[in-house]
Amino acid sequence: MTLQTQAPVSGVYPAQALEDHAYGKVFWRIVPFLMLCYVVAYLDRVNVGFAKLQMSSELGLSEAAYGIGAGIFFVGYFLFEVPSNVIMNKVGARVWIARIMITWGVISAAFVFTSSETVFYVLRFLLGIAEAGFFPGIILYLTSWYPAHRRAKVVTTFMSAIPISAIFGNPLSGLLMDGFHGTHGLSGWQWMFLIEAIPAIVFGIVTFFYLDDKIGDATWLSEDEKNILVANIEAENRAKASSPHSVAATLTDPRVWLMCLIYFCFVLGQYGLTFWMPTIVKGTGVTGNLNIGLISAIPYICTFVVMLALGRSSDRLRERRWHLVLPALMAAGGFVAATTATSTTVAVACLSLAAAGAISCAPLFWSLPTAFLAGTGAAAGIAWINSVGNLAGFLGPFLVGYLKDFTGNNSAGMYFLAATLVVGSLVVLSVPAKTVNR
Numbered sequence: 001m002t003l004q005t006q007a008p009v010s011g012v013y014p015a016q017a018l019e020d021h022a023y024g025k026v027f028w029r030i031v032p033f034l035m036l037c038y039v040v041a042y043l044d045r046v047n048v049g050f051a052k053l054q055m056s057s058e059l060g061l062s063e064a065a066y067g068i069g070a071g072i073f074f075v076g077y078f079l080f081e082v083p084s085n086v087i088m089n090k091v092g093a094r095v096w097i098a099r100i101m102i103t104w105g106v107i108s109a110a111f112v113f114t115s116s117e118t119v120f121y122v123l124r125f126l127l128g129i130a131e132a133g134f135f136p137g138i139i140l141y142l143t144s145w146y147p148a149h150r151r152a153k154v155v156t157t158f159m160s161a162i163p164i165s166a167i168f169g170n171p172l173s174g175l176l177m178d179g180f181h182g183t184h185g186l187s188g189w190q191w192m193f194l195i196e197a198i199p200a201i202v203f204g205i206v207t208f209f210y211l212d213d214k215i216g217d218a219t220w221l222s223e224d225e226k227n228i229l230v231a232n233i234e235a236e237n238r239a240k241a242s243s244p245h246s247v248a249a250t251l252t253d254p255r256v257w258l259m260c261l262i263y264f265c266f267v268l269g270q271y272g273l274t275f276w277m278p279t280i281v282k283g284t285g286v287t288g289n290l291n292i293g294l295i296s297a298i299p300y301i302c303t304f305v306v307m308l309a310l311g312r313s314s315d316r317l318r319e320r321r322w323h324l325v326l327p328a329l330m331a332a333g334g335f336v337a338a339t340t341a342t343s344t345t346v347a348v349a350c351l352s353l354a355a356a357g358a359i360s361c362a363p364l365f366w367s368l369p370t371a372f373l374a375g376t377g378a379a380a381g382i383a384w385i386n387s388v389g390n391l392a393g394f395l396g397p398f399l400v401g402y403l404k405d406f407t408g409n410n411s412a413g414m415y416f417l418a419a420t421l422v423v424g425s426l427v428v429l430s431v432p433a434k435t436v437n438r
Contacts, residue, residue, distance in 0.1 A: 015228070022225035026145055029220060031157055033210060034138055037101065038161035040199045041134055043169040044108045045073065047196055048124070049278050050173035051111075051189040053289055058187060061117060067401025069120045071271075071394030076128030081387030082380055084133025085140060086247065089379035092213035093141045097134065098204045104130035105200030111193035112186065136383040143370050143378060144214060145229065147236045148438040149318060152367045156311025159363035163300035163307065163355075170278070170300075172196075174293030188289070237374045244377040256381050258427065259369045263389030265424025266324075266365060269331055269358040272396035272417045277351060280410055284344040298348050299355035306356040310364055320367045320436040321428050327364070328425040331357025332418035339411040358421065368428075371436045392420075 048070050056066055088096040107127045114120050138158065146154050176195055177188030186194075212218045215229050244250040281296050306327070314323040334353030341347035366382075373381040400413035 018224060019228050019232075022221060022229055023146070023150060025221060025225070026218075026229070027154065029218075030145070030211070031154060034141075034158055035161040035164070037097070037203050037207065038135075038138070038158060039165040039169070040101070040203055041104070041131060042162050042165040043173075043196055044104060044127070044200055045131065047169065047173050047192060049274065049276070050170070050177060050289065050293065051192060053278060053282065053292070054177060054181070054187055054189045055114070055120075058189075059114070059117060059120065061120070063401040063405045064398065065117055067398040069117070069124050070397040072121055073124045073128040073131075074390045074393035076125040076130075077132045077393070078128075078387045078391050080129050080132035081136060081390075082247070082251075082383040085136050085379050085383030086376075088133060088137045089140065089376070093137060094208060094211040094213050097137055097141075097211065098208035100131060100134045100137070101200050101204030101207060103204075104134075105197045105204060106130075108200060109194050109197035111197075112190040114190075132387075133383065136386040139366055139370070139382050139386075140379055143382075144233065147232045148367070148371055149315060151370060152314040152320070152323075152364060153311045155366050156307050156314075156360075156363040160304050160307050162359055162362070163303040166274075166300035167297045167304065169196075170293035170296045171290060172293070174289035174291070177289045243372055243374040244381070246376060247380040250373075250377045250380040251384055253377075253381070255372065256369070256385060258431070259365075259381075259385045260388040262324075262368070262424050262427050262431075263362075263365055263385055264392045265420045265427070266328065266358065266361040267389045268392035268396040269328075269335070269354075269417045269421045269424075270362060270396075271393040272400050272413065273335075273351070273354055273358055276397065276400050276410070276413070277355075280338070280347065280351065281344070283410065284341070284347045286344055295344065295348060299352040300359075302352040303356045303359045307360045307363060310360050314364060314367065318437050319433075320364070320371070321431060321433055324361055324364050324368075324428050325425045327357040327360045328421045328428075329357070331355075331361070332421040332425075333357075335414040335418040335421075339414045354417075358417075361421075361424075368431060368436045371438055 052066050055061065061069070104127060107123065107130050111123055114123060139155065142151065142154055142158065173192050173196070176192040180186070180191035181188035183191065215221070215226050218226065221229070244253045250256055277296050277299070278292050281292050286292050286295055310323055310327060314320060331354045334350050334357060338347060338350035338354060341350050369381060369385055370378065396417070399416060403412040403416060404410055
């Protein structure tokens with residue numbers, strides 16, 4: 001809702017110009033900072049894919065054992081996701097997100113002490129507990145600042161941190177592993193975990209002093225700007241009359257479970273790719289961890305461009321379903337094509353299609369549940385959908401690893417990931433367009 005009380009100036013109402021200016025200030029104040037935080041979070045979550053290149057042989061991990069360790073993160077994540085988001089809704093984003101980041105930084109650094117398969121499993125599980133609530137907390141936080149028709153672009157911009165973390169993080173991980181290997185008696189993978197954990201702790205401390213919990217706390221906004229932003233959020237929340245209003249009602253709402261199924265399919269494709277891409281690239285004949293990192297970054301450059309374009313298009317057209325279906329099908333095609341790749345160039349091209357499609361689905365998906373969830377329902381629902389969906393982060397790496405051990409190649413795993421993305425696409429089309437196209 002905007003106030004249009006004066007005559008237009010050059011075709012734009014002053015009140016509309018004030019609103020656009022206010023959202024511009026909000027964007028530059030919080031979105032780049034949250035992106036940096038998510039880059040750090042995602043890097044600490046998936047750098048285990050690079051650690052595997054050295055760690056598996058040193059610790060004697062099988063492909064399936066690595067898959068379990070990579071995925072058990074999401075079991076801890078699942079168990080503590082909803083409680084974490086409910087707590088954040090009460091104590092505020094500033095304190096809780098800071099706590100999350102500092103905790104996961106400390107645990108990520110502790111991976112330097114990994115000495116066995118059991119220790120690897122325990123630390124990955126604890127890392128999942130520590131990080132639980134971060135991502136859904138950010139999504140909930142953004143819904144308290146942005147109405148639905150501005151949200152897809154903002155969420156995709158925020159989540160472009162995923163490809164950014166890979167573009168810079170993959171070469172960085174490879175460089176650290178090669179450059180520090182053997183220094184002071186530690187392996188390269190140990191140094192990588194230790195060094196890449198430091199930014200999480202630093203940004204956690206900065207978060208406590210930098211973020212504002214709500215619009216009313218923002219001293220960098222004028223009173224008129226605050227009033228417009230608050231009015232927009234209040235108007236949208238009034239329109240969500242069908243939102244469940246308690247944790248119990250949210251967790252039993254069929255619409256929420258439908259969202260869980262959709263997100264599960266998309267996340268399975270995303271993490272199945274992310275955790276295994278370095279291994280797939282290495283399997284094409286690429287040698288040297290830095291070279292693997294540089295080549296693995298290429299699909300994420302494509303992903304970055306596609307994500308931002310789809311987010312802008314979805315908001316401009318106010319269309320949500322096909323902006324999910326088409327990239328998911330593109331990803332499925334990329335996975336299938338990757339099974340026939342006979343060279344590094346062809347493999348990277350196929351992985352670029354798969355990455356751009358699968359990873360773009362994640363931010364675009366959140367336009368669906370946030371179109372009908374509000375208040376406590378949003379806090380619990382976003383966390384529940386994310387936690388159930390991210391169980392795919394356990395199942396995906398494990399099954400890809402198991403299928404590789406069983407068949408001796410990556411093809412069966414790629415077909416499996418493609419099939420789940422097709423299923424997710426079909427379920428998206430069952431969601432009424434009028435519910436989500438806002």
